[in-house]
Amino acid sequence: MIIQDDLCVGCGECVDICPGGAIHLQEDSGAAQISQQLCLECRVCIRWDGCPTNAFQEENSLPWPRSVRRVFSDPVTTFEETTVSGRGTEEMKTNDVTHRFPPGSYGLSIDVGRPNVGAYLRDVDKITRVLAEAGADFSRNNPIFTLMTDPEKGCLSSEVLNERVLSAVVECTVTPDQLPDAIRCLQDISREIDTVFSLGFIANVTELRDREALHDLLRECGIGAENSAKINVGLGRKEP
Numbered sequence: 736m737i738i739q740d741d742l743c744v745g746c747g748e749c750v751d752i753c754p755g756g757a758i759h760l761q762e763d764s765g766a767a768q769i770s771q772q773l774c775l776e777c778r779v780c781i782r783w784d785g786c787p788t789n790a791f792q793e794e795n796s797l798p799w800p801r802s803v804r805r806v807f808s809d810p811v812t813t814f815e816e817t818t819v820s821g822r823g824t825e826e827m828k829t830n831d832v833t834h835r836f837p838p839g840s841y842g843l844s845i846d847v848g849r850p851n852v853g854a855y856l857r858d859v860d861k862i863t864r865v866l867a868e869a870g871a872d873f874s875r876n877n878p879i880f881t882l883m884t885d886p887e888k889g890c891l892s893s894e895v896l897n898e899r900v901l902s903a904v905v906e907c908t909v910t911p912d913q914l915p916d917a918i919r920c921l922q923d924i925s926r927e928i929d930t931v932f933s934l935g936f937i938a939n940v941t942e943l944r945d946r947e948a949l950h951d952l953l954r955e956c957g958i959g960a961e962n963s964a965k966i967n968v969g970l971g972r973k974e975p
């Protein structure tokens with residue numbers, strides 16, 4: 736995304752609407768400018784439609800690897816390989832339809848980055864590498880998987896590591912035996928991650944019948960569990 740210098744009148748209205756913190760007013764000219772390193776290609780500035788002079792100009796087709804920024808940052812962009820919009824994955828909330836986390840295993844979803852914070856894919860790479868060491872099996876129907884050059888080791892393509900996105904969701908399956916190690920690895924690596932991330936734990940709805948056993952398992956991993964939980968039923972489509 737760029738701002739056309741000759742159209743910008745320096746009103747500053749756009750600065751605060753950018754979730755990437757990428758827009759600033761230049762000291763000399765007073766015109767707004769977009770940091771290409773920080774820009775997420777989220778298109779919020781276009782959808783906002785508040786620039787009095789329509790000074791924003793976007794490239795219709797972003798070159799690789801910059802194009803991954805839009806996939807993970809613009810919720811109305813559809814990811815080609817998964818045909819899903821909004822970070823390209825139908826996520827854990829579709830589990831009762833997609834069965835991506837079957838009984839006898841647990842799903843982990845790691846939501847990396849937030850609006851106004853963002854995330855570099857090099858931090859996602861650190862997370863997928865430690866999860867791979869813990870034995871995690873990554874969800875195929877997720878853009879992060881398609882960016883991996885070595886899914887066994889959780890390595891993302893070196894070409895994308897410096898790309899900045901609004902947020903990305905890593906999804907994987909672990910066995911009950913692998914779960915404590917996976918959580919410990921995430922706790923350890925969190926000190927090296929230069930953004931925020933949250934950990935989602937997904938159990939098949941049938942396993943909620945033995946809720947106490949699940950709680951005990953999580954407590955053993957150092958995570959307190961409450962009886963309140965978010966339950967999504969009936970969302971999603973069957974995976975091909």
Ligand code: SF4
Pocket residue numbers: 738742743744745746747748749750766767785786787788789790791
């Ligand atoms: S809203 Fe438009 S005119 Fe105002 S600073 Fe931003 S780009 Fe310039």
Ligand code: SF4
Pocket residue numbers: 736752753754755756757758769773774775776777778779780781
């Ligand atoms: S595309 Fe998004 S990150 Fe880039 S300048 Fe516009 S609002 Fe900011």
